[in-house]
Amino acid sequence: RYAGEVRIIEVGPRDGLQNEKTSIPLETKLELIRRLAQTGLRDIEAGSFVAPKWVPQMANSADVLNHLLGHPPYAPYPITYNYLVPNVKGLQKLLRTADDVKPGTAPDLSQPTDDPDTLPTPPPSPKEQEEAEPAPITSTEDPNEMPSDTSGVSDPVRPASSSAAGNQTEVSLFTAATEAFSKANTNCSIAESLMRCKEIVALAKSREIRVRGYVSVALGCPYEGPNVAPSRVAEVTASLLEMGVDEVSVADTTGMGTAPRTRELLKTLSAAGIASQDLALHFHDTYGQALVNVVVGLEHGIRAFDSSVGGLGGCPYSKGATGNVATEDLVYCLHSLGATTGVDVEKMAEIGSWISTELGRENDSRAGKAMLAR
């Protein structure tokens, strides 16, 4: 058993939606984020500031950011909202958007559940679950009256007066372990991509913004095949950490990873001196191997995993790759192993079913469908 905390990074609103062919209304995105924020999740990837010509579905991410910063928080506990940035231009756009937000001025496009009286009781965080009964939180729309446990936590890109919920804005940069994928996804070589990453880190750090980094195609590449050298993944990961990236999410973009190859990769990363606390794992479930690979990750000390509600997702530049491991399946699995996530799996199952219907697609969560059929 794996007693202890495991962090779930919900990537559905970004990785999950970016590949959908028909335009998704802003209201639907915000409603998805609002529902996810009320499951106990503490990390939600909300959008990306990439070139709209490349990924049109993410073109309104500034509106998402604007709404999340300018609107009362969706949950009475702090949530980190993350946005992908491919270059400094993307980060500058994010910062301009954030700097322009005046608290309370973003249009209210969500359902009318931000009334403090109707906010849900927050599910306990994993730490709180271990320690004691969490104190009841009486949330309020007045930032000055927010719960004391979140005061003093300020969001560096959020106007100070609206930061009392303790929500954070974080960015993710991304690079790859193969030249072909780097070119296809970001139109540059790995070396050029690392230069861009360095610029992003410098600007983000000057604004005290935490930075995640993705290394794509770590266990298989749509252009170069399944045998991506683990040593190459280790080199790129080490470069990101050296430049100041706070956490690297090692990504199986194509879902080609198997348990033995995941084990080999994690051993190589460890032998290269990369600490498991600096890593997260990001599994797409194309071949149905994601949960097995998660367990391999747990065995190697990894305690942070990316997932997507309803198994939504795919990368536009990785043809045939399906969604991320479904959050419902991941949470169900982790709880069965004795880990704590703070996430309400039943609520997550309902969201998976709801968003699948909204998008007119199959719900890809096995656990979610089974729970709802009980």
Ligand code: HMG
């Ligand atoms: P490029 O075409 O080489 O860039 O794209 P450029 O500098 O020549 O600019 C082209 C146009 O885009 C210009 O506009 C720029 O201003 C604009 P125009 O003059 O033609 O009107 N532009 C931007 N606009 C808004 N925001 C920006 C931005 N940058 C340039 N940030 C670029 C290079 C990196 C921009 C492009 O390749 C890109 O955006 N790629 C992102 C692709 C993407 O989002 N892929 C999916 C996310 S990664 C993923 O899913 C993997 C992950 O889940 C992990 C895994 O599973 O592996 C994270």
Ligand code: MG
């Ligand atoms: Mg992905």
